[in-house]
Amino acid sequence: MTIYIIGTGGTGAKCVEALTRLASVGLFPDQPIKTLFVDADETNGNLERARSSLNIYDKCYRLVSSGDKDQCPWMKTKIESFDLWSPFTGLNLNKDLKSFFNYNTIKQNQPALGNLFDILYTKDEQQVSLDVGFRGRPAIGAAVMSQVDLDRLDREPWGTLIKNIQSDVSAGKAPKVFLCGSIFGGTGASGLPTIGRLIANKLNRLNIKEKIKIGCLFLLPYFGFSTPPGEDTDGVYARSEQFLLNTEAALRYYVTQAQETFDTVYLLGNENLSRVKFSIGKNSQRNEAHFLEAYAGLAARHFWLHTPTVENRVVLIGRDRIGRLTWNDLPERVEIQPALVNGARFAYTWLAEINPELTEIMNRGNEAVLAPWLLKFFPKSSRRGNDKVQLSDLQQQDAIKIISNWCQDYLRWLYDIHQCEGEQIQFFVPNTFENPEGKLRQEQLAELVFKDNPDRRSKARDTIHNLKKKLQSYRQDTAANVGVVGLARTLYVLCKQ
Amino acid sequence: MKTGEIIRVIVLSLVGAILMFVVQPFLYKQGLIWEPDVQNPEAALESWASDEYMAAATFVFGASVFSTILWCVLTAKSTAHRPDEIKHWILWWWVLGLVPILSIGVAIGLLNQIEEVRLSLALFFVLDILLLFWLTTATSTPGLLMYTPPLAHQMRHFLLKFME
Structure with a gap:
């Protein structure tokens, strides 16, 4: 079975980014x-961050995905990206609403329609450049998105995406399509239902709809920002105070117009709005990861693994206490x-100890005898039919x-989801990996995971020293488990608690 | 320490004990190494082997086994895992190795009064401490310090091949 994830807008991209991290630790099939x-x-x-994460994932997947995936769930899911589709792709015109709808022609040929356009959109909204997105205005986004015609879209990536779905259905794979995005902004609110x-x-x-489940995730407002002083108060940009209004309108649209579209709908929201930096769009619209995106x-995982059998069934999830997440x-x-912890322990051990040590051994020349845990991954002879693998x-x-x-990418994301304003996220102890690019203290391995009552005995045993001892006495089951990849995969398995 | 390592320490110590307390005195008693220039050389050899030789051998054996066990205990308890930390332990191996070497000096200089056997005794005892200290630590050092004794990597590799 294949799942097609369509991330709409900046929040949709962040959901894909979170999904990438969850998939990397083996939480997806x-x-x-x-x-x-x-x-x-x-x-x-936000889109750039998500693309960067996908790129890191893809490189790592190509490197480590071979081998027994039951034993080592790290990077077991292949993620293919169709990359980006923009409603403006391939259009040789100014990216504004006026040009997009050929306003001048309409006004000349159908004055009534032109006048309606003038009533629906202010002069500023008609003329403002949309290359920064729909500026938090679902009304603008809805107008643009409603012009999208999948039948006429022979341009990529839609053509390939539909063909892929058709092939999956022909092969009896029952694919699923999952759309995600915010319901309170511009692109997500307008694009997602459309x-x-x-x-x-x-x-x-194509007569294949009944064989395909379509799911959707709407993110309700979970962040906010203040418009900086000096910004034009009548300007066309997203405003936090309009988020609830946008949400109400979008949900109303969903109830009246789009309910039949989706087999399953997920709604996620948070009482506390995290403060983010104001941005109209483009590269500066780069918000830190939020725990809601992990949800x-x-x-998406739930949708993939559990197909609802009862129509209109309501599944609820909440938390025990407002302001705290455990x-x-x-x-x-x-x-x-266990999957998230396993990934964090591996990433921490690798960055705190293994990577610096491999670099040190490389810089110092051949002194691998002083790191006996390393030797079996870099055999001097080609016994067991291996090619000789050298660290250099x-x-x-x-x-x-x-x-x-x-x-680094994984730990940075974990750190970010712990930084939500007004929230106590008690999954990990983020201070231990505040700067994954810097020096991490190997003594803190046992302190990574938040525990109410830490067991001192097991904490004392949970050291990198013991992990190395396990690495040293680990019996390799396959001849291919050599080199840096073999070492990393073995360490990943051993980091499991 | 792994069971295999403990067994190797015991077996090699036993082999060393047999060499020092059975084989070597036997060679001396047979006069194969040295024959004293006295009226009754057999009796003189018997007396020297059971008194002076045994005292010297016990001393060297004790020092070697003590150093070996101390090394094994210290390395089993060590938390060293980085190359620079492991490197320090090479020095400690040599320091502990000095104990049996010095014991040879004491044994052949103070516990043995016969000058003619000093060279042969020294050679025998050197071979004994090579077995009791070097070979035992090279094949049985536990944990991440397993390759710190000289040639331990080659010895372990050989042992692994032999066991396969």
Whole structure:
């Protein structure tokens, strides 16, 4: 089974970013995920972050995905990206509403329609450039998105996406499509129901709709910002105070117009709005990760793994206490907590100890005897039919960099989701990995995970020293488990608690 | 320490004990190494082997086994895991290795009164401490310090091949 994830707008991109991190620690099945970003703002900072994460994931997946995926769940899911589609792609015109609707022609040929356009949109809204997105105005986004015609879209990536879905159906794979984005902004609120409806219509016309489940995730307002002093008060940009109004309108649209489109709908929201930096769009619109996006990733996982059998069934998830989030508040905690912890422990151990030590050994020359845990991964002879693997090989050095990049990316994301204003996130102790690019203290391995009553005995045993001892006495089950990749995969397995 | 390592320490110590307390005195008693220039060389050899040799051998054996056990205990308890930390332990191995070497000096200089056997005794005792200290630590040092004794890596590799 394949799942197609369509992230709409900046928040949609952030959901895909979170999903990437969850998939990397083995929380998704060993089946491909195919992602597509929908955004008018092609240089959006959030989108760029998500693309960067996907890029890091892809490099790491190519490197480490081979081997027993039951034993080592790290990077077991393949993620393919269709990259980005913008409603302005391929249009040789100014990216404003007026040009997009050929306002001058309409005004000349159909004055009544032109006048209606003037009533619906202010002069500023008609003329403002939309290359920064829909500026938090769903009315603008809805107008642009409603012009999208999937039947006429032979341009990529829609053509390939629909063909892929058709092939999956032909192969009996029962694919699923999951759309995610905010319901309070511009692109998500306008694009999400529209794109969902267009896809459903297209699949209906292809007579395959009943074989495909379409799910959707709406993120209700969870962040806010203040307009900086000096900003034009009548300017066309997103305003925090309009988020609830936008949400109400979008939900009303969903109830009256789009309910039939989706088989499952997830709604996520938070009482406390995190403060983010004001931005009209483009690269400066780069918000830190939020714990709600992790929930968004988990919603996608839920949709993939659990197809609802009862129509209109309401599934609720909440937390025990407002302002605090603990492991107990996670859905399917038994599976999710160990996977997230395993990934964090591995990333921490790799960055705090393994990576610096490999670099030191490399710089000092051949003194691998002083790191006996390393020797079996770099055998001097080619016994068991292996090619001789040397730490100094360019390929091995690249592998170290790729794995380190993933570790930093994962820890940085974990750190960010703990920084939500007004929230006590009690999953990990984020101070221990505040700066994953800097020096991490190997003594703090046992302190990574937040525990109410830490067991002193097990804490004393949970050291990198003991992990290295386990690495040293680990019996390799396959001849391919050598080199940096073999070392990393083995360490990942051993980091499991 | 792993069971295999403990067994190797015991077996090699036993082999060392057999060499020092059975084989070597036997060679001396047979007059194969040295024959005293006295009226009754057999009786003189018997007396020297059971008194002076045994005292010297016990001393060297004790020092070697003490150093070996101390090394094994210290390394088993050590939390060193980084190359620079492990490197320090190489020095400690040599320091502990000095104990049996010095014991040879004491044994052949003070506990043994016969000058003619000093060279042969020294050679025997050197071989004994190579077995009791070097070979035992090279094959049985536990944990991440397993390769700190000289040639330990090669010895372990050989042992692994032999066991395969």
